Amino acid sequence: MTIDTDSTLALFGGPKSIDRVFTRYNPIGAEEVAAARGVVESGVLSQFIGDWDPDFFGGPKVQEFERKCAAYFGVKHAITVNSWTSGLIAAVGAAGIEPGDEVIVPPFTMCASATAILHWNAIPVFADIEPETFCLDPKSVEANITPYTKAIMAVDIFGHPADTDALMAIAERHDLKVITDTAQAPGAVYRNKFAGTRTHIGGFSLNYHKHIHTGEGGILVTDDDVLADKLRLIRNHAEAVVAGMGVTDLTNMIGYNFRLGEIECAIGIEQLDKLERLVARRQAVAALLGQELAGLEGLRLPMVKEGCTHSYYVYSLVIDPDTLGISRARLVEALSAEGVTGLASGYQNVHLLPMYQQKQAYGSRGFPWNSELCRRDVSYAKGICPVAEDLHDRTYLGFAMCLHDLTDEDVRAIGSAFRKVWCNLAALK
Structure with missing residues (x-):
């Protein structure tokens, strides 16, 4: 040296x-410029319809990008969304999380990982991270499981995959769902498969400073047909679609406009190749x-x-x-x-943000922590995640x-x- x-x-x-x-x-290069121009010249900037219709699935570029993502990442289903925050919200909802359920998440992450849990009136429980990789520590996860735990959200922080096999083993023992937030790690590999593809639901961010981007956007991935349908429904006005689609399980079938446009998907097709x-x-x-x-x-x-x-x-x-x-x-x-x-x-240590320190999310009265939904006093005190x-x-x-x-x-x-x-x-x- x-x-x-x-x-x-x-x-x-x-x-x-x-x-x-x-x-x-x-x-972004000439390929993306040409792809975006082609969409603009076609006049079809979006083709989603919030009803049970062939266009429920979006336009030609949306569907092409999803097919290419599914093939690239080696999964059965890839579902585009307008941001990865939207993707996380859809993932927690599709996993069947009920109000008051607890979801374990690391604190060393972007705030949306935990906010997506609160979105469904569930309770984030913060487990510590590994000192080497900064990813969720399976030992801390095990120590934080309670009778109210229903899911684990792992984060492949900074580009290194979390210990997915260990987390999935814990989930199997306790009948939990695992969601992987792989926003920062598309293309990283965990034991011969892409990070984000070994859990029940995973996915990637497409916003402007990620490895590949479409300005804003995200990609959800899963091998589960039922979860894939739920993700698509939450993405696109579920409550208006379920009857025509023949869906009878209305759990979390509150839909949104989380749809990604044709221009972004045309750019994404070119970006994926890179x-x-x-x-x-x-x-x-x-x-x-x-x-x-x-x-x-x-x-x-x-x-x-x-x-x-x-x-x-x-x-x-x-x-x-x-x-x-x-x-x-x-x-x-x-x-x-x-x-x-x-x-x-x-x-960022998410558990130390004002919302968690004051336990106030919805409204001014401390909901959901001060309600009957929250069945125990969950601590967000400094010291719970020393690493x-x-x-x-x-x-x-x-x-x-x-x-x-x-x-x-x-x-x-x-x-x-x-x-x-x-x-x-x-x-x-």
Whole structure:
């Protein structure tokens, strides 16, 4: 490892390590432009009808994109939605979650993972995460199961798959459904299958900073015919469709307009063709960045569990402030001054958001927690998820690879910036 020893930190007036602005990540090309133009010229921007009709399933590009997604990910059903938040809401509803049921979810995630549970008047229960992958810890899941638990929501955070087999084994023992939030990990692999495809319902985000995108959107995947029908119904005005479709189980058949348009799906068809290449490039960048940062004391690089691949939505680092002798905030200040953009100090701990601390979601009276639906006092106190909390408070340092289209030269410049800061730790104290 080469250590840069001849420069004053930019924080103290020295030259910056990085003298360029990284290129914004943008996988949209001429193919997507042509596909979108073709839809506009056709005049068919959407073809959904909220009734039991052939157009209940959407227009030609919606259905083509869904067929291609099902084939690509190796599942029976792929259902498009207008956002992954909509997808999560549909998934919880299709899983048959009742008001007052408990759903276990990690706190170290985007807030929609848990909000989708509250949407159905169910109760999020937060289980801790693994310190290596930041995904849901099966041991903590087992410890949080109660007679009221009905589902587990795993999150393939930052691009690494959760331990799906362990979670499915727990679910089988306790008769639970498992939903996988694979928003950040399309193309990652867990034991020879794509992440998000080994549970009852999974899916991916298509919003603008994901690996492939259509601006906004999401893809639900499942091998279960019944769940697939429920997902489609919730997506498209279920209450108006069930009679004509012959559906008699009206559980959670409250429908929405979660429909994705023809333009987005035409773009998605082209984007899907690029997914393998785009993920491979992220993995190559991560490998080079790992070489650049190897050997820096007090810095732990991302790990990838055996049998898994990582799609690197975020390059996740863990620092040891005691070894470094400085705080994470001071370290980020120095790295940012050197020109390293896209650094994240900590990551959201959802259970500590005001809604959970005050237990107030619907209305002003604390519903659903203060109602008869909530059958026990669920704790959201700080301390219930110590691994996630310590990562957020002190040790987690994320580099948002999703924001940039990095060249090898960019990666080496980032490595130089890190080495320069590490060489000058004493000056930062």
